[in-house]
Amino acid sequence: RKIAWGTARFGRAACAFTFGRAPAVCACGGQAADTTAPSGSVSEEKPVAQVDTDRIAAAAEEPEMWLTYGGTYDEQRHSALGQINRDTLPELGVGWVYETAKPRGAEATPLVVDGVMYVSSAWSVVYALDAKTGEELWVYDPEVSGEDAAKGCCDVVNRGVAVHNGKVFIGVFDGRLEALDAATGEVVWSEVTVDQSKPYTITGAPRVFKDKVIIGNAGGELGVRGYVTAYDVATGELVWRFYTVPNPEKKPDDAVSDAILAKLANETWGDDGAWVTDGGGGTAWDSIVYDTVNDQILIGVGNGSPWNPDIRDPNSDGDNLFLSSILAVDADTGEYRWHYQTTPRDRWDYTATQQIMLADLPLGEGGADRRVVMQAPKNGFFYVLDAEDGELISATPFTNQNWTTGEFDENGRPVLVEEAVDLALYAVIPGPTGAHNWHPMAFNPDTGLVYIPVNEIPFFYDKTRNVKDSKSFWNIGYDAAAGWPVEYPAGTLDAVADMDGGSLLAWDPVKAEPRWAVPFALPLNGGVLSTDAGLVFQGNKFGDLVAYDAETGERLWSEQLVGNAAAAPMTYEIDGEQYLSVLSGWGSVSNLIAGFTYGEAAGKEPARVITFKLGGNEMMPAPLADQVVATPKSPMFGEPEQHQLGMQRFAENCHFCHGAFAISGGVIPDLRWSAISANEQAWDQVVREGALEKQGMVAFSDHLTKEDTDAIRAYVIQQAWLAVANGNASAPGAY
Numbered sequence: 001r002k003i004a005w006g007t008a009r010f011g012r013a014a015c016a017f018t019f020g021r022a023p024a025v026c027a028c029g030g031q032a033a034d035t036t037a038p039s040g041s042v043s044e045e046k047p048v049a050q051v052d053t054d055r056i057a058a059a060a061e062e063p064e065m066w067l068t069y070g071g072t073y074d075e076q077r078h079s080a081l082g083q084i085n086r087d088t089l090p091e092l093g094v095g096w097v098y099e100t101a102k103p104r105g106a107e108a109t110p111l112v113v114d115g116v117m118y119v120s121s122a123w124s125v126v127y128a129l130d131a132k133t134g135e136e137l138w139v140y141d142p143e144v145s146g147e148d149a150a151k152g153c154c155d156v157v158n159r160g161v162a163v164h165n166g167k168v169f170i171g172v173f174d175g176r177l178e179a180l181d182a183a184t185g186e187v188v189w190s191e192v193t194v195d196q197s198k199p200y201t202i203t204g205a206p207r208v209f210k211d212k213v214i215i216g217n218a219g220g221e222l223g224v225r226g227y228v229t230a231y232d233v234a235t236g237e238l239v240w241r242f243y244t245v246p247n248p249e250k251k252p253d254d255a256v257s258d259a260i261l262a263k264l265a266n267e268t269w270g271d272d273g274a275w276v277t278d279g280g281g282g283t284a285w286d287s288i289v290y291d292t293v294n295d296q297i298l299i300g301v302g303n304g305s306p307w308n309p310d311i312r313d314p315n316s317d318g319d320n321l322f323l324s325s326i327l328a329v330d331a332d333t334g335e336y337r338w339h340y341q342t343t344p345r346d347r348w349d350y351t352a353t354q355q356i357m358l359a360d361l362p363l364g365e366g367g368a369d370r371r372v373v374m375q376a377p378k379n380g381f382f383y384v385l386d387a388e389d390g391e392l393i394s395a396t397p398f399t400n401q402n403w404t405t406g407e408f409d410e411n412g413r414p415v416l417v418e419e420a421v422d423l424a425l426y427a428v429i430p431g432p433t434g435a436h437n438w439h440p441m442a443f444n445p446d447t448g449l450v451y452i453p454v455n456e457i458p459f460f461y462d463k464t465r466n467v468k469d470s471k472s473f474w475n476i477g478y479d480a481a482a483g484w485p486v487e488y489p490a491g492t493l494d495a496v497a498d499m500d501g502g503s504l505l506a507w508d509p510v511k512a513e514p515r516w517a518v519p520f521a522l523p524l525n526g527g528v529l530s531t532d533a534g535l536v537f538q539g540n541k542f543g544d545l546v547a548y549d550a551e552t553g554e555r556l557w558s559e560q561l562v563g564n565a566a567a568a569p570m571t572y573e574i575d576g577e578q579y580l581s582v583l584s585g586w587g588s589v590s591n592l593i594a595g596f597t598y599g600e601a602a603g604k605e606p607a608r609v610i611t612f613k614l615g616g617n618e619m620m621p622a623p624l625a626d627q628v629v630a631t632p633k634s635p636m637f638g639e640p641e642q643h644q645l646g647m648q649r650f651a652e653n654c655h656f657c658h659g660a661f662a663i664s665g666g667v668i669p670d671l672r673w674s675a676i677s678a679n680e681q682a683w684d685q686v687v688r689e690g691a692l693e694k695q696g697m698v699a700f701s702d703h704l705t706k707e708d709t710d711a712i713r714a715y716v717i718q719q720a721w722l723a724v725a726n727g728n729a730s731a732p733g734a735y
């Protein structure tokens with residue numbers, strides 16, 4: 001693929017290069033990598049992406065740009081632009097649409113710097129686009145291997161890039177952190193940040209601060225140990241690393257976390273060597289924020305691995321620090337400052353990785369401004385902490401939750417509900433998808449409200465039966481099929497879907513109470529943008545991008561996108577025109593797991609960047625026609641015992657990608673309609689021997705016997721015929 005970088009805007013003519021793993025070749029006298037060269041070395045070249053810490057710290061003063069993931073270092077996702085407002089909304093139309101190179105889930109927030117949009121998509125591919133026209137300037141594909149898809153809990157997504165001094169930084173799904181030349185997309189440096197033999201992945205956006213770039217990782221469902229690492233922006237040299245949980249021997253790691261793990265965390269885990277662990281978890285896969293005032297990094301720490309603490313840490317009842325915590329460390333050295341654990345001894349996948357937002361709120365003495373940290377993590381409580389020392393100011397449920405009584409004991413610990421600890425087929429809300437997940441919230445300083453995409457999805461946890469410890473594989477330590485009927489009667493799926501919902505919630509963080517909410521029938525609605533015009537923008541699961549009134553929640557405008565908009569919208573301005581941009585696509589955890597909620601084969605749309613402006617009159621792309629023929633490919637076979645075994649093995653091994661009840665959300669093939677399901681041998685070759693490994697379907701021979709795969713096939717075929725019986729598929733004419 002060759003692309004000419006020839007726009008007069010950057011004065012770079014006749015520069016063509018190729019993409020891929022091989023270094024890019026540029027016909028510009030070898031100067032492509034040197035974007036910051038003094039004038040004279042590259043004639044009439046204008047340096048690009050000239051962003052340093054000071055410029056990001058002052059980002060609120062140039063709302064024409066979007067310089068960092070959350071808009072500013074405080075990550076409030078509030079823009080001072082107001083050309084798009086209540087009066088002009090009717091004129092808002094499509095300005096340009098860019099289709100990304102590879103489909104799957106789209107979660108990124110684009111950055112815009114000096115006329116160029118830098119955005120990432122699935123498989124960690126990075127794009128530089130002309131932000132005014134959508135014209136492609138360069139594309140960088142790190143060529144993540146298809147097999148690595150199996151290391152991810154929640155699709156091969158990426159939430160964004162960082163820019164700094166002529167470089168674009170991308171956390172690659174397979175664990176690399178790479179610095180690209182912002183002018184060309186050429187790799188400047190590349191560091192492997194994880195042990196790639198383990199199921200680590202990276203989906204979060206790196207952040208730059210001072211002369212460092214910081215990245216965490218994911219993998220808490222598959223068995224890893226969490227940490228964050230700061231690298232030198234110029235060279236990629238490791239500066240400091242902070243582990244969020246001890247290693248099994250509780251030995252020093254020669255990392256900056258050694259001292260505090262020894263002092264505080266080690267004693268909250270079982271005795272040396274006595275505890276069984278699958279990494280312990282504590283991955284920091286999303287929010288890592290620079291607090292400029294206190295010169296500290298705030299890290300959102302994830303859940304325990306496995307989820308079941310009886311398996312994760314059987315010989316203690318300790319809190320398992322720093323799981324599910326907000327952790328503050330010194331920006332220069334990485335040394336521990338303070339922490340607040342939202343969920344002691346996590347057992348429900350209650351990550352505190354969710355968005356950390358900084359703000360000055362009138363919570364000081366006599367209503368004086370106080371600098372606070374705000375978070376609405378998975379566990380359903382809204383936290384306000386003092387940013388300087390982590391002191392808890394308020395913790396209030398912002399939605400339905402039944403894991404605590406809603407009270408705190410004299411030590412400030414949540415009072416747990418007994419059934420939520422015993423977990424004998426108990427439906428806990430929030431479930432592992434969380435009352436709030438990665439979908440960004442926003443804060444409007446004028447209304448004083450935080451706008452939160454809220455989910456209500458219960459989950460059946462059962463630690464009393466079918467509990468397996470599947471090391472370095474999908475490993476939650478609970479019955480993966482808890483609450484699954486083998487043969488659900490017609491209406492069951494509707495009933496399950498009815499339990500799920502969500503809302504856009506306007507939350508007052510000072511009074512610690514809700515102001516208004518817009519309820520949705522479906523959960524996991526998109527990220528949020530707030531603007532000075534008193535508007536709140538959010539995409540939803542019905543494919544609409546909607547503008548709401550920030551004071552009242554009144555729906556003011558909407559446009560149907562192709563595919564759903566889980567990502568957060570962002571806004572910028574060029575030549576006096578305001579633009580509004582959002583990624584749409586199909587994928588992410590909700591589409592993978594909950595096909596029954598979102599409609600069978602509802603998606604498959606390519607991921608796109610869709611950009612609106614006033615007077616925009618481009619056409620929205622037409623939806624792709626659904627090509628799946630929903631017909632069983634084999635007669636039903638097997639006895640009830642075999643179907644039961646197949647359901648259990650499917651729930652343990654397959655449903656995280658192929659969908660609960662074997663109903664795919666359209667991202668990964670729906671096995672019920674797969675031609676391979678008709679053939680015992682072909683099925684076994686794919687499932688156990690990895691015949692489709694390149695497409696991400698890895699071999700399951702270590703986890704499944706031939707008896708298991710036969711049973712899974714019997715269950716899948718049974719589910720196909722159940723869909724026919726329920727009127728959701730047609731019987732074949734003949735085989």
Ligand code: CA
Binds near residue numbers: 220221349351
């Ligand atoms: Ca998790």
